[in-house]
Amino acid sequence: MGYTIKQVSERTNLSAHVLRFYEKEGLLSNINRSKSGIRSYSEDDLEWLGLICCLKNTGMSLKQIKEFMDLSAEGKKTLKQRCDILIEHKKNVEAQIQEMHKHLDKVSHKIDYYTMQYNEYKNVESHQKLEMQEV
Amino acid sequence: MGYTIKQVSERTNLSAHVLRFYEKEGLLSNINRSKSGIRSYSEDDLEWLGLICCLKNTGMSLKQIKEFMDLSAEGKKTLKQRCDILIEHKKNVEAQIQEMHKHLDKVSHKIDYYTMQYNEYKNVESHQKLEMQEV
DNA sequence: ATAAACCTTAACCTTAACTCTAAGTCAATA
DNA sequence: TATTGACTTAGAGTTAAGGTTAAGGTTTAT
The missing domain is CATH 1.10.1660.10 (Multidrug-efflux Transporter Regulator; Chain: A; Domain 2)
Known part of the structure; x- marks a missing residue:
């Protein structure tokens, strides 16, 4: 019980x-x-x-x-109102998710940019190593 | 400037x-x-x-x-580390969005349930009205 | 030249959602 | 019987991410 x-x-x-x-x-x-x-x-x-x-x-x-x-x-007389609240809430959450996707796109771009920079940096580094070997 | x-x-x-x-x-x-x-x-x-x-x-x-x-x-030597952080972050956010969708499904079910209950309630109400007219 | 519209720091206040503490009750176990 | 441990309450503390206020310095428009 x-x-x-x-x-x-x-x-x-x-x-x-x-x-x-x-x-x-x-x-x-x-x-x-x-x-x-x-x-x-x-x-x-x-x-x-x-x-x-x-x-x-x-x-x-x-x-x-x-x-x-x-x-x-308050009981059943508020059923419609509660239903409406849930529907409204669902809409809001869906909109939030959309926003998140948008912001996430920006993060993705930043990742691309950082990856590029990193690759460049790696190249310069190995180039420098080569130069050192030449000396 | x-x-x-x-x-x-x-x-x-x-x-x-x-x-x-x-x-x-x-x-x-x-x-x-x-x-x-x-x-x-x-x-x-x-x-x-x-x-x-x-x-x-x-x-x-x-x-x-x-x-x-x-x-x-700290400069370019941390580029890789930063890149990894961003990638990890992106994964987390994507996982979060997935979770949100799952929870949202539950909200949708609740909406269905409430809608059903509401319709039932409406029927009972109108039925009662009919009975009253009959009297 | 003086008021309006800026700027500064330092320190305290707010809100949401917990989280923990202290002090005590109650039931079961060694 | 004594202690362990789960439960109770009221209330204080915490954290994140700011917001507000006080007390004052600086620039600009009229």
Whole structure:
């Protein structure tokens, strides 16, 4: 009946610290507790954590994630709104990836340039060695 | 002869503050100064700034960028090493983009799921309305 | 010649997302 | 029984990458 914070930590790759931190920040709420106050996560909680990780991994801020979770807590009447947020988020991430590609192109050019310079440098060096041998 | 910090700021889209900050952090050095201490950036400095932005835009930390610039200051003997760093960096960024795509897929699935739930919800709602009309 | 618009340094502030510490509770094991 | 070790809380500290403020020097346009 329920997972300990450690078990959840292992399954989600979030440290126990982070799990408590997320709870404190209001990303996750209504986690069951034992009589002595120990957290007991349900399957549902794991589902929500999955969504949180998913959003976080695509670069959504904890603040935005909290807003999303607050909407979720309001129930089905916010389904459309939440759906729209996800769609918007997806668009943003796709745009970000496009940007990255553009910047990466520049890095590639720099690599070409540096490679050229290096080859030139190598040639000069070996040329100098030859000259030294001639002396 | 040389650009003021403001001109450079306009050309690079980095605030004057950030330019000074980068200099203090050792990302950029040997900027010429007027007698009264005012910075005068050369074309070369702009080139270096271009590279810095390029690395930063692809997610390299200022710390790593500084390491790279330190190597540059050592001269051509570090060309190969620098080239390798850039190639490694490019690989990392490409891997990151791959990861993003994977996570984005999950977001897409969530969108599908939410859309389904929403449609269901709408149906239930309109069904309820019909029932009310019947009464 | 004086105000506006620059420039300087030094030092402190901010935000996000953790990360750690201290001090204490509770359950199981040697 | 004593200790080990996982759990709890509140709150302080950390890091990256800047931003802001204070207190002042310099240049330029009118």
